[in-house]
Amino acid sequence: xxxxxxxxxxxxxxxxxxxxxxxxxxxxxxxxxxxxxxxxxxxxxxxxxxxxxxxxxxxxxxxxxxxxxxxxxxxxxxxxxxxxxxxxxxxxxxxxxxxxxxxxxxxxxxxxxxxxxxxxxxxxxxxxxxxxxxxxxxxxxxxxxxxxxxxxxxxxxxxxxxxxxxxxxxxxxxxxxxxxxxxxxxxxxxxxxxxxxxxxxxxxxxxxxxxxxxx
Amino acid sequence: xxxxxxxxxxxxxxxxxxxxxxxxxxxxxxxxxxxxxxxxxxxxxxxxxxxxxxxxxxxxxxxxxxxxxxxxxxxxxxxxxxxxxxxxxxxxxxxxxxxxxxxxxxxxxxxxxxxxxxxxxxxxxxxxxxxxxxxxxxxxxxxxxxxxxxxxxxxxxxxxxxxxxxxxxxxxxxxxxxxxxxxxxxxxxxxxxxxxxxxxxxxxxxxxxxxxxxx
Numbered sequence: 001x002x003x004x005x006x007x008x009x010x011x012x013x014x015x016x017x018x019x020x021x022x023x024x025x026x027x028x029x030x031x032x033x034x035x036x037x038x039x040x041x042x043x044x045x046x047x048x049x050x051x052x053x054x055x056x057x058x059x060x061x062x063x064x065x066x067x068x069x070x071x072x073x074x075x076x077x078x079x080x081x082x083x084x085x086x087x088x089x090x091x092x093x094x095x096x097x098x099x100x101x102x103x104x105x106x107x108x109x110x111x112x113x114x115x116x117x118x119x120x121x122x123x124x125x126x127x128x129x130x131x132x133x134x135x136x137x138x139x140x141x142x143x144x145x146x147x148x149x150x151x152x153x154x155x156x157x158x159x160x161x162x163x164x165x166x167x168x169x170x171x172x173x174x175x176x177x178x179x180x181x182x183x184x185x186x187x188x189x190x191x192x193x194x195x196x197x198x199x200x201x202x203x204x205x206x207x208x209x210x211x212x213x214x215x
Numbered sequence: 216x217x218x219x220x221x222x223x224x225x226x227x228x229x230x231x232x233x234x235x236x237x238x239x240x241x242x243x244x245x246x247x248x249x250x251x252x253x254x255x256x257x258x259x260x261x262x263x264x265x266x267x268x269x270x271x272x273x274x275x276x277x278x279x280x281x282x283x284x285x286x287x288x289x290x291x292x293x294x295x296x297x298x299x300x301x302x303x304x305x306x307x308x309x310x311x312x313x314x315x316x317x318x319x320x321x322x323x324x325x326x327x328x329x330x331x332x333x334x335x336x337x338x339x340x341x342x343x344x345x346x347x348x349x350x351x352x353x354x355x356x357x358x359x360x361x362x363x364x365x366x367x368x369x370x371x372x373x374x375x376x377x378x379x380x381x382x383x384x385x386x387x388x389x390x391x392x393x394x395x396x397x398x399x400x401x402x403x404x405x406x407x408x409x410x411x412x413x414x415x416x417x418x419x420x421x422x423x424x425x426x427x428x429x430x
Contacts, residue, residue, distance in 0.1 A: 046428075057412065057428065058384050058412075058426070058428035059412065059413070060424075062428075063278045066282065067281065067282070067285075070281065070282075197273075197274065198274070199274030199275045199418070201275050203414070203416075204414050211274045211275060213277075
């Protein structure tokens with residue numbers, strides 16, 4: 001079985017926006033975007049990685065949060081998912097949004113033109129890599145040791161790997177909110193149908209999951 | 216996190232039948248039931264354990280076949296799922312339906328009043344146990360070493376554990392075929408709503424997945 005490159009639990013608004021404008025430390029998804037409105041579907045599941053209390057739903061949405069780490073051996077993410085800083089690293093104190101126990105538990109490859117030494121937090125090691133999508137994917141697959149690779153986002157990173165035709169599956173949750181301006185994954189989920197099969201699955205929680213796999 | 220008892224990928228007809236009458240070596244699901252009509256939804260997925268060719272769908276149904284073994288550390292099954300024989304074992308040559316590589320990869324506890332020595336095929340070990348549901352579940356949880364336990368069926372076994380209120384989650388695929396007579400899981404999927412939450416999820420493949428979790 002070959003290793004897949006998978007987009008998992010990626011959430012966009014009804015108008016395709018995953019992050020608004022003016023991303024910052026205070027507004028990691030941009031000034032106009034309240035993450036709670038996008039991610040409610042995930043927060044209420046039993047398997048959401050950020051859950052600290054027992055309980056949570058074990059219905060449809062839980063299959064998606066439960067699958068987030070299933071057979072994943074590495075993640076690739078964009079610099080803008082890792083950090084609110086832009087341009088050269090001012091210092092190396094920023095170690096991601098996720099505290100001392102990041103939810104990845106694998107090597108993570110952060111795309112950046114600005115070199116920085118790797119570091120490890122708990123069982124997650126962050127590497128900072130420059131290169132075209134195909135060569136970064138090759139590095140990540142080797143680190144994943146036979147398991148699949150998650151493409152973590154954001155939008156620009158996913159678009160870049162889609163343009164290079166390197167993505168095998170996508171699970172995108174479309175939330176019933178409209179954001180207007182911002183970073184857009186697509187004009188319409190139908191944009192990908194030339195290259196992907198798709199199941200459209202409405203969830204009782206209000207989001208609609210779009211599940212794509214290569215033709 | 217406590218260990219769950221889970222029914223996974225269990226398939227019934229629109230009228231709730233999982234196996235017809237007159238089960239035998241030639242007709243493991245009973246004379247009137249063609250397994251192909253019930254299980255098409257699973258056979259076409261990429262993650263179906265019986266798949267030998269590459270390919271297969273990676274949409275909604277694949278989340279369920281992919282989840283079949285996720286964090287499962289043991290299975291409990293009824294004697295009638297293990298074997299077409301009834302009553303005392305005539306000999307020990309029958310080693311299950313699944314050939315030399317059973318799809319379980321964990322200890323399996325077969326409920327029977329008729330003792331028989333344990334045996335191992337590849338990475339699956341079959342144990343033959345007599346006892347009430349709670350004590351068998353206790354054995355299976357210990358063998359699962361912190362992971363969850365799958366309740367494999369058939370219908371009588373699932374009913375027995377439901378009656379003892381030991382089941383935590385069920386994923387039941389309802390296929391768009393009518394069988395008429397046979398072993399029935401329920402009169403209606405609504406029967407379980409007094410004790411379980413439920414998501415009803417129609418699949419593009421034609422089955423409807425009913426996902427139950429404890430209230």
